[in-house]
Amino acid sequence: MASNAKAAQKLARQLFAMSVVDGAVSADRVSGVLAYVEIHNPAHSLTVLKAYRRLIATELAKGVAEVEHAGAVSDAMLGAIAAAMSKRYARTVTASAKPSPGLLAGLRVRVGDDIYESSVAGQLAALASSV
Amino acid sequence: MHSHLLILAQAAGPAVEAAAQNGGAASGISKILHDFGISWPFFLAQVANFCLVAVILWKFAFKPVLATLDERQKKIADGLRYTEEMKAKLEAVQQESAASARKAQAEATRIIDEARKSAKEFLEKQSQETTAKAGEILTKAEQLIELEKRKMLAEARTEIARLVVETTQRVLSKELSDAERSRYNESAARELTNI
Numbered sequence: 001m002a003s004n005a006k007a008a009q010k011l012a013r014q015l016f017a018m019s020v021v022d023g024a025v026s027a028d029r030v031s032g033v034l035a036y037v038e039i040h041n042p043a044h045s046l047t048v049l050k051a052y053r054r055l056i057a058t059e060l061a062k063g064v065a066e067v068e069h070a071g072a073v074s075d076a077m078l079g080a081i082a083a084a085m086s087k088r089y090a091r092t093v094t095a096s097a098k099p100s101p102g103l104l105a106g107l108r109v110r111v112g113d114d115i116y117e118s119s120v121a122g123q124l125a126a127l128a129s130s131v
Numbered sequence: 132m133h134s135h136l137l138i139l140a141q142a143a144g145p146a147v148e149a150a151a152q153n154g155g156a157a158s159g160i161s162k163i164l165h166d167f168g169i170s171w172p173f174f175l176a177q178v179a180n181f182c183l184v185a186v187i188l189w190k191f192a193f194k195p196v197l198a199t200l201d202e203r204q205k206k207i208a209d210g211l212r213y214t215e216e217m218k219a220k221l222e223a224v225q226q227e228s229a230a231s232a233r234k235a236q237a238e239a240t241r242i243i244d245e246a247r248k249s250a251k252e253f254l255e256k257q258s259q260e261t262t263a264k265a266g267e268i269l270t271k272a273e274q275l276i277e278l279e280k281r282k283m284l285a286e287a288r289t290e291i292a293r294l295v296v297e298t299t300q301r302v303l304s305k306e307l308s309d310a311e312r313s314r315y316n317e318s319a320a321r322e323l324t325n326i
Contacts, residue, residue: 071312077320084324104303105315109323118319120303124296131292 008044012051016059023091025059061112065093068100068108070119077107085111 015037019029033052037045065085067078082095093111100108106119307315 069316071307071309071316073316073320077316080320080324101304104300105307105312107316107319107323116323118322120307120315121300124299128289128292128296131288 004044005047008047009051011042012048012055015048015052016055019056020059024063025056030056058112062089063091063093064111065095066098066110067095068098068103068110070099070101070103070105070121073097073107081107081109085109 015033019025019033021029037049037052042048065081067073067081078095078097082093085093085095089111095109102121104120104124106117106122108115108117108119108122110116
């Protein structure tokens with residue numbers, strides 16, 4: 001059972017590696033991988049597809065900077081943040097805005113599992129934890 | 132009576148012999164014997180009677196009496212010796228008893244001293260242990276009080292901070308204008324792009 005899961009994970013990682021072109025997920029490659037799986041139906045295909053989807057979603061999340069904000073945020077700000085994250089992660093990162101009134105004022109940027117925050121709510125929370 | 136005669140005969144014996152030896156004196160002795168009324172046959176019979184009575188008395192009276200006396204003397208001597216022995220034994224027993232009493236007294240004194248010493252040591256030990264336990268309890272109580280105090284202060288500090296933050300959030304959510312939020316956002320964007 002464990003060896004089957006390991007084999008499925010290994011196949012999923014191989015399919016994911018084939019789906020990435022120049023550090024970005026290619027839609028054509030993903031379509032080709034899905035067609036391959038549909039046609040050849042490898043062992044434990046469902047497990048393979050779940051692992052493959054998770055890897056693709058993680059990779060896609062690394063290419064999107066979700067910018068939570070309270071108050072107005074301009075396209076210029078979003079562009080500057082996207083450029084900074086692209087430079088930081090050495091890949092194309094796009095920014096998407098998401099209103100979050102709980103921040104009171106400021107921004108919180110989420111790229112994959114990484115979070116960057118500069119907000120009034122964050123500073124108040126830091127103040128509360130430091131007291 | 133017979134004894135008087137015997138004494139006289141004994142006293143006259145040498146005189147008769149002397150008279151016989153001297154010849155002329157024999158008539159004097161005979162005269163004396165005649166004057167005193169002494170007859171040789173009676174005299175000899177009385178001597179024989181005396182000897183017979185003396186022998187009988189010696190054998191049947193004196194000897195048993197002497198034997199009885201000797202026996203009584205022996206019994207008395209045995210009794211005295213036994214008394215002396217008993218006295219010596221009694222003294223020895225008394226001395227032994229006195230020695231035993233002294234030894235027992237010394238042993239009792241030693242036991243009492245040891246008991247007193249043990250009791251004193253036990254009391255001191257108990258006192259020290261009690262003091263140590265009291266000190267330990269006091270220290271623990273102080274530590275507990277200090278811990279509770281710190282805990283209360285930390286809880287109070289946390290609660291105060293929570294209230295301050297909550298109040299600040301409410302105030303800021305109401306008081307911050309859009310322009311202020313925009314300016315803050317621009318500042319935040321500059322900060323994030325410079326990471």
